[in-house]
Amino acid sequence: MQNIIEEFILQLHTKKDTSSNTEISYKRDLTKFFEYLNIGSIEEIKNITKHDLEGYIKHLSDIGRATTTISRNVASIKAFFAYLYDEEIMKSNPSVGLKAPKIIKKVPEILTVSQVDALLEQPSKNSPKELRDKAMLELLYATGMRVTELITLKMDDVNLAQEYVVCHDRKKERIVPFGSDAKKALVRYITDGREYLLGDNEDSVIMFPNCQGGAMSRQGFWKLIKTYGKKAGIETELTPHTLRHSFASHLVENGADLKSVQEMLGHSDISTTQIYMTSGNKRVREVYAKAHPKA
Template sequence: MKCEIQEFIEHLHNTRGTSRNTEVSYERDLKKLEQFLKQEGILEWHQVSAVLLNSYIMYLERKNFAASSISRSVASIRAFFQYLCQRECWRENPAEGLKAPKIEKKAPGILTVDEVDLLLSQPKENTAKGVRDRAMLELLYATGIRVSELIHLTLRDVNLKLGYLTCSQSERERVIPFGATAKTAVEAYMAWARVELLGENSSEWLFVNCSGKSMSRQGFWKILKGYAVSAGIQQDITPHTLRHSFAAHLVQNGADLKSVQEMMGHSDISTTQIYMNMNVNKIRDVYMKAHPRK
């Protein structure tokens, strides 16, 4: 069963040009399914029925997996069995009627502009680490890219002269501009801090850790959490908080949804629509507090 999973991942890479992150997610989801099926005595994919797949989804729910994780697993399973059906010429697809649980869309946590300013002012600019951290935070807020995309930026991906970066980690490559503040922060980092962190090492990655190696998601998360604490920010901050804040602040200041969608890399504009809804709710709150005849 492992062979078919690996062949499917290679198929995705060769025919769809999927990113490594996407491929890892598909592989992880399908290996979990494979483990479940083996426990049920199923050793071949053609033995799988619609009833078994539904039982697996119920098993994930009983194990208290998040609805978003289960939904992603359903998408992986559907894609995999569609591939098997085409390759093996199966008449029936057992995953055809498989349904994902409804995901309740919650408003993402965002920072106010003042909180962002406070957070971004925390790194000490008299140390190489502080200059690097300031550059990472400024670039993250200036572009709204994902943390996985930030830590995988190479020197070739950033054009400081024209003020834009090319983000190719996701399935849709996109070019995103950034302003003078982020540009100044990255230039300061490139001028001396990166050289000091690298020492005698060399690296294609834009941002490196204190050992001169590429940054990790966990490493960045610890950095962000530390600065949030020192800034006295009460709400729980995740690496996605600056991405959400970037989008919400753009919409609040009049940016059109289509442009924000392109910069965020959303395939569906309905995903971007949540930031417009947040803006409407904010306006309503202001109205209810201020209008004399509310």
């Protein structure tokens, strides 16, 4: 069974240029699906019906899986069975018409400005690690970049003189400015901290190495931000994305237009950015109260 899943993943990678995270998720979803059905051969796959697929989706709901998780499983299953049909392994595609649960977009958790300030003050020592951590947190909030973009940042991606960073995703890059606080933290870190962390890996171009001089992992940075959040007394759920959401929300609250925020976040569709224009947004309410004749 794993062979056919691996072939499917390889096809995704070569023809659709999927990300490694997507491939890992699809592989995990499909493995659990077949474990649930207790199926282990191509011949048994051919007997799968739409009723079987709908039964599995119901099972995921019954055991309390989030709608986002169920929707991803539906996407994995639909892509896999479309592949089997295209490769003529199956005579029909049982996943046609399989529906994912409706995902209700929630207003993302954001920090107040005072909470952000408290978080950014936590790495206050002059050790190489805390200088790095301070620079990472300042830059993350200053630019709203994704955690993967942050941990893969290279020295050449940061322009200190003109105060901007080049963020790279899989298909394009974008330029995002940063302010004086982030610049100050970066200068201190590059001057007094980075080379100590690199150790023997002195030729590395990585901006933010881990304590062994290699590339930092996503999990490593998640642990880092949670540790500082706890020290800052932040009791709400705190992830790297929380700072990204806070960056965007604070910009909108202070009058930034959505198109500019969209470009800085790297959203391909402005509807994704519109979640920051909520009725709970203080700035939006103030503008409405001042501008609308019936307010």
